[in-house]
Amino acid sequence: MDETLTTRAEDTRRIELGTLRRRTRHPVTTGRLAIFVTLAVVSAALLYPFYFMIETSFRSNQQYLLGSGFSLRSWTALFQGVPVAQEMVNSLGLCAGTILAVLVIAAPAGFALAKIRFRGDVFVFLGIMGSMMIPLQSFIIPEYVNFAGLHLINTYVGAVLVYVAVGTPFSTFLMTTFFRGIPDELIDAGLCDGLGYLGVFRRIALPLSGPALATLIVLRFIPVWNDFLVGLLFLQEPGVRPFTVGLGVLASSQLVSVPALMAGSLLSTIPAAIVYVVFQRYLVAGLTLGSSQ
Numbered sequence: 001m002d003e004t005l006t007t008r009a010e011d012t013r014r015i016e017l018g019t020l021r022r023r024t025r026h027p028v029t030t031g032r033l034a035i036f037v038t039l040a041v042v043s044a045a046l047l048y049p050f051y052f053m054i055e056t057s058f059r060s061n062q063q064y065l066l067g068s069g070f071s072l073r074s075w076t077a078l079f080q081g082v083p084v085a086q087e088m089v090n091s092l093g094l095c096a097g098t099i100l101a102v103l104v105i106a107a108p109a110g111f112a113l114a115k116i117r118f119r120g121d122v123f124v125f126l127g128i129m130g131s132m133m134i135p136l137q138s139f140i141i142p143e144y145v146n147f148a149g150l151h152l153i154n155t156y157v158g159a160v161l162v163y164v165a166v167g168t169p170f171s172t173f174l175m176t177t178f179f180r181g182i183p184d185e186l187i188d189a190g191l192c193d194g195l196g197y198l199g200v201f202r203r204i205a206l207p208l209s210g211p212a213l214a215t216l217i218v219l220r221f222i223p224v225w226n227d228f229l230v231g232l233l234f235l236q237e238p239g240v241r242p243f244t245v246g247l248g249v250l251a252s253s254q255l256v257s258v259p260a261l262m263a264g265s266l267l268s269t270i271p272a273a274i275v276y277v278v279f280q281r282y283l284v285a286g287l288t289l290g291s292s293q
Contacts (some may be wrong), residue, residue: 082250087245115184128169132170217279221275232245
């Protein structure tokens with residue numbers, strides 16, 4: 001008798017689960033099919049350059065012109081024509097220095113603008129937002145002249161200062177909007193406990209800002225890693241130039257090897273892809289929390 005009841009209960013449960021699955025299944029409509037086809041076409045268009053880059057990088061120059069065959073000669077030519085390891089280390093150093101400086105400036109500045117009321121705070125915030133609209137090309141030449149007078153050309157300090165000047169306004173804006181999402185009651189509780197604003201920032205606000213900090217790391221790493229203009233102007237010597245400038249020098253040679261350039265381009269995408277994959281879950285959360293206020 002018990003076995004019969006158990007069997008009937010299991011059959012009933014299976015029937016209910018099957019009915020629930022059929023109800024939750026989305027019907028295939030013309031609209032959904034059109035969206036799927038559109039996304040597939042867009043994805044193929046976006047992924048094709050990567051396929052072309054990978055396929056071309058494993059061909060010699062002659063094989064590339066013929067359109068058939070595979071070889072590692074392009075990779076050999078890349079490492080012979082460009083000091084890949086040194087220039088990638090240079091690029092990583094620029095990214096690390098820029099990210100550290102931007103975080104040190106933007107995090108406390110964003111907290112102050114979000115949680116500390118002072119005279120003219122609105123105008124300061126508007127000034128920061130306005131500086132986000134100034135393009136790099138509009139002040140790169142005056143900066144070059146000023147840094148040349150300070151003997152900061154061909155030094156990482158000069159390049160990092162330029163990157164920090166470009167990236168700090170948006171980073172401060174993002175941190176400000178993120179800290180505004182932290183309840184004021186939490187800040188007031190820390191102040192009542194005698195922490196002070198600095199203590200509240202270090203012990204309460206900063207530990208909660210992990211998604212925003214991760215977002216800034218990604219948003220600062222990718223443009224600095226891919227930048228060519230600042231490296232070309234401020235880091236001209238071969239020993240200090242970043243990887244993008246090295247690829248530019250390789251492309252400007254008399255005998256340009258397209259497969260070697262594709263190999264270098266493929267190699268340059270790996271660090272940015274790794275950083276994005278590592279911080280992608282924090283990236284969405286940071287941008288959502290920052291823009292929802």
